[in-house]
Amino acid sequence: MSDFALQLRRVTRRFGEVTAVAALDLHLRPGELLALVGPSGSGKSTALQLIAGLLEPDDGEIVLKGRDLRGLPPGQRDVAMVFQDGALYPHLTVAENLGFPLRARGKWGQKAVRRMAERLEIAALLDRRPAQLSGGERQRVALGRALIRHPDLFLLDEPLSSLDLPLRDRMRTLIRELVEETGVTAIYVTHDQAEAMAVGDRLAVMNQGAIVQCGTPEEIYRRPANTFVACFFGSPPMNLLPARLERGTAAGDWGKVENLVGDDGDVLLGFRPEDATLPDDGPLRGTLERVDFFGHERIAAVRLGEHPLRLRVGNAHALPAPHSAVGLTIDPARLLIFDAATRERRS
């Protein structure tokens, strides 16, 4: 027996000429909440449907708690799923929706429905129909319907994307709590990088049907495997400066940075918006173009030669007027070096 609750090994699915999921490997520990994140069309929803059995893979194997899921119909996999729109049955009441998975298994758990409704704070809504519920209430019912039968695996496909922002925060917290309370292993699919980092114990980043990087939110943010991950995460995304690295010095049309470690060659220097400052006597010279105020922070748009950069600036820091010259310092400890050709991180 392996220590993993769910294992995907080289799972592949093609639609005609298009390979939607290519040799996907994924391992989840019991009770773990994994955020599967990527841009739209990256194959994450297809991956979820393969696990759920709504699609069959062309190749590879999927093992859940030691059971090979290949060929099993969705109803026999013990996998529950929450859909983007909730997918509540419109003609059934909240109570009937919550109890549906039990009814499908020949049980009729009034008590379980009641208990779940109380946990989700929707006990007053049991006789309503989905059309009479708000978006948040609907997703609560959907969560309850999925978890009422204690599934081995809990899948969430963009569960919050139809809700407005303040509600998303509360629902995200609720989902984390439910996963912890029930101890269920869960995969949370989203295209929103900030949501993925906030919700996941670990993140799996997908692009073009393959997993690009797996790791904790911290690892993904601080040590992205390539420029795609670097620019997908963070708002604003990571700044990239093209340079030629020779004997520890990276130089470009924008200036140079010294005391770097790495082989000579064409590189991209990456740094987060918060990893550079704008002191008057900074070694790099640029132009401050615009400052956007966000309350808790400001984002400065700076042009360094031909290259537009975004920098996070504290409210206390004094800035010159727009369109005037500024100095710029990059924290060398936070600087990442990517290969210009492969776009993979070198250090």
Place this chain on the structure above:
Amino acid sequence: MKRGFPAAYLLPALALTAIVWLLPLLYAVGLACTDAAPGASGRWLGATNFLRALGDARFGHALLTGLLYAGGAVILNVGAGLLLALALRRAARARAIAQTLLLLPWVLAELAVALIWRGFLAEDGGWINLMIGKLGGAALPWRTDPFLAMLALWIATLWQGLAFSTLLQMAGVGALPEHHLHAAKLDGASRWLIFRAIVWPHQRRVIAVNALLVFLFSLTSFALPFALTGGGPLFATEVPALYAYQTAFAGRFELGYAAAQGMILLVGCALLIAVLLRLRRRAA
């Protein structure tokens, strides 16, 4: 002036409708109140013909036969149409082929359909009885057994009308919410539960419209029973239109009484539609 303007545009269409629809209807109502015969305009009888129909056992029997025929046709056509639409839901290519094949009998005249099935169901040398014989069964008396004669009508009606019901059902089935079906499958619901909890509530209105159209079409059908069974054996398939035809043209020539029968059928159908529309509005 401005308000009268659109009405002016509608006038030609309204006039045409009045000429081709309203005038014949009024003429039939008038006819139903006389004892007219071919070549003789007849005397005014008032409601006599209508009262006579209410006391006419053969007319009552024809109505019941029509209801039986139409009811069976509804169950067969709507049921088969829904099943076929569900089966073809995910198969785009099969759907295109099926649509073409199904449409062929639909464009045939009712009379042609009747003659085709008359051949297929002939007791001696008919294709169906030959098949049954090959399988070791006895030839079925399609023309002399009352139930088999009705079954023959149902089969021919299904064959001709399946395209209509299937296309209608496909329009509803195509809009079935995919997420709901997925969720139910994951919840471990059986096909029957999925049908009851998701497909039926979603498809209910389409089924109702489909059933109503097939019912009205069958209840007023003339050419198919006329050419396939001729109302036999022994009035077993004599639907209202056949009896009206017998009354008007086959030896008795009672045009007024036949028109009265037709009026009663028309009013019955109109009442049925009104009730169903009322029910739908209340459900919505």
